[in-house]
Amino acid sequence: MKFNEGIYFVGKRCYRVARLFDECSERREKVAQKAASLYRNGRYLGGCMIMYEVSPELCAKLKSK
């Protein structure tokens, strides 16, 4: 599955996909990987994109922002 920046709902759970840097470099990739590991259920998706679980409240906020 290819992910885009935004919110993903899987059943009741909510995940945010974010691009940390517009231009990605090898060094920035490492930063993104480290960042992904700090979040709950965080995952590095490649291309400086990360995915992590967010609470339902934050999810609702992001959706309407």
Place this chain on the structure above:
Amino acid sequence: MRISKISRNKIEIEDGGKKVTIEVSRLTKHYILTITDGENTVDLTVKNIESAKVINALRKVGVSSIHRVMSYLSAMTAVKTIEAPRAIFMNVDEVVYVPEGGGDAKKMGEVVETYFHTADNEWRVFAKNIDTGQYELREAFNITASMKNISKLFLHYNTANVDVEVVRELYNVAVEVKEVLKQYIVLDEKYYDVATAWIIATYTRWAAPYSELLIIRKLGFGSGGSTLLKTVRLLSARPLKLVVNTSPAAFYRVVDFAMPTIALDEIREDEVDRSRLAELKLLAESAFDAENVVLRVDQGEVEAFSPYANVAVVDTTDKFTTYSAERRAWTVVIKQAHPPRFYDAEEILKSTESLREKLYALGIALPTMYLIQWRTLAKEQGLGVLKFLEKASRHLCGGSEIFENALRTVAAQLDYAKQTALLTDPKRLVAEALQKILEDAKRELEMAASSPANAAEYIRIAAPEDPEYRCGVIYLQKLVRELRRRFMEVVQVDTTKLDSVYYTSEQVRYWFRVNEDVEMYLKPAKIKTLLAEMGIMLEADSNRNYYVRVCR
């Protein structure tokens, strides 16, 4: 003292100029803690974070506020455990995408995860990896099962390994199962295919809405019905060991959790205890539909159990004839074997070990990987699962002869049952007789109208309401009498067999009685409802006599 979180599973504690880092990771059921204070490192393996071992280790490295640190650690390790509803269950979640800052939600696909409980009391999950799109097997740690003594309850149980490639072996597996059956029992070729398909279907039925019974029919005792039953049971999914004198609540708990294969051999009313018989009949009647539940009181609380199971029955005594006539069952007719074949559980279990592993893997992989096709086909009661297996085998393995034959045989069985349904439907017979009486009454009115001079000769059923014989009424009493008359049959008795001196002169006597099959419908209240179902309402006259009005 200051506690800072460094990463998901690592904290740093600054306490009086001393720095301590604690890292927690999980390995199967245990937590591994690594505590470092700059000079020394301590490793601990514990089952519970809140244990004396951890507290002592923290004290040793000089952490002052044990409470705060412990609460941090337990928050980091808190994984919600879920009590599993069944031994195999599927989670299907839609993936919906919403662009950040608002926009239309878009369905991106589905996440399908199948969790299953294995013989060594572990949980595994077979699911599609979202990133790679490949199916993979993982261990699931946050699920607990309500049952432990698996090996005591079942002859064999879910195996731990599911390989994606197993779906390509569906047909080979079917051929192998058929070969095992051929070694132990004698059947017509088509029935080998039905029994084989039923056995394979038992492994996939946890995901289906219906579970058709396997009814083994034979012409008399000692034909090898029990051998077939036991062999089928040994090869089917999660066969329950013979249940002796169980409490209903315990029995239903096992059935509810594991969806086992249950073999019922010759339910003989005279030999089985009445309450147990009722239990078995209830099971056989309700096990076919995943939505049925049985309510039982357990320690003062009402609990709902699902009796959904794979049930195979030997039926010489025709207790299950009506089920085989419906879409609830597949039937196999057994032949007498010469010389008789002997059933050897140990040998079968030993020789089919790798076959069973493949069967369990197939049962999990097929519905998970082909969920859309599975859902569309399996919802048809009677043939759905068989249709799916036939299609899957044809597309994945290039051959499906066994399933095709089984499908043809079962379809013919169900079709025949549908055509001959009237035979087993006494209510329909009564309704047709009622219809006929009403038509006869109308014809009588017509004949009376065409020759009024002889009207008294024609009119028997309906009392005319007007001089032109347009309408008439049939009193309910008369209707009941007429119906009973039409269902009269002659019964013959051989009086020489009677123990009475009065009957010595004649050998055979006759009398009339109402056909027993329909007798329960020949009561005013039942006839009233039957008429209502036919769209005819009863009316009452001034003397409160009920009647049916007929007009020509």
